[in-house]
Each structure stands twice: as C-alpha cells, then as structure tokens.
Amino acid sequence: MTFAIEGWFAIDGDGACLLGTRCTACGTVCFPPRQGFCPNPACEGSEMEEVRLPRRGRVWSYTNACYPPPAPYVAAEPYEPATLAAVQLDEVGIVVLGQVRGLTVADLEVGMKLELTSGPLADGPLVWMWGRAS
C-alpha cells in the first residue's frame, strides 16, 4: 500500500484512522500531526505525542469539486466530480476535510454521522476518505 501522505493516517484491523498529535501539557489535539510547539496560544508546551484520532464524526460542511484541482494533483480522465466533507471528529472536536466515498452532496446533510475509510486517488496512492457510518 502506498499512502498519499506518510504519517498522517494508518490502516489496521479496525480500518483507517487519522494520526494526530496531542500536547502533553494542555491536551490540545492537532491534525495534521505537528511537533515542536503547541498551537494553543495560552500554552507554552512543546512536547506533542502521537494519537489515533476518533474514526467517527459529524458533517460540519460539505461541497462537491466539479473542476479538477491543479497539478500536482493527478485527476482521472475524464474527470469525475468529487464530494468533499469537513467532519467534526467525535470526542476531540477538530474538523478534518476529506473526500467522501460512496456518497454525493445529495446524500449529505450537516450533522450526519460519517466514518473514516480510505480510497485510492486517481494515480493510485491511498488517502483517507469519509464514508457512511456503519
């Protein structure tokens, strides 16, 4: 398996999960993972530990991408519009954008539960995607 971005997500027996970081001083959770300093302006923490983020969340916003993104993105020929969703993760509350697999904007509504899955980009590498919650 080739991942579109190494270190941002993993696939194991439970399925796909996003890899974030949590500040050991204040507990602030980040995605994508980061090192060196805490993004919380009220915290001087500098130690971030890797955490597996909750695999479920609720739709915060969504849209469709009717035009292919610019290079270096490799679009399928002919281009197929993609559905994108910003999903607020359960428990940690941060919002993570991703393509939606198997659903269109006609199927989505704000507040709907989605679950993390994965799928291939047009040129092959896997990326995280949002899918219908099981």
Ligand SMILES: [Zn+2]
């Ligand atoms: Zn912190």
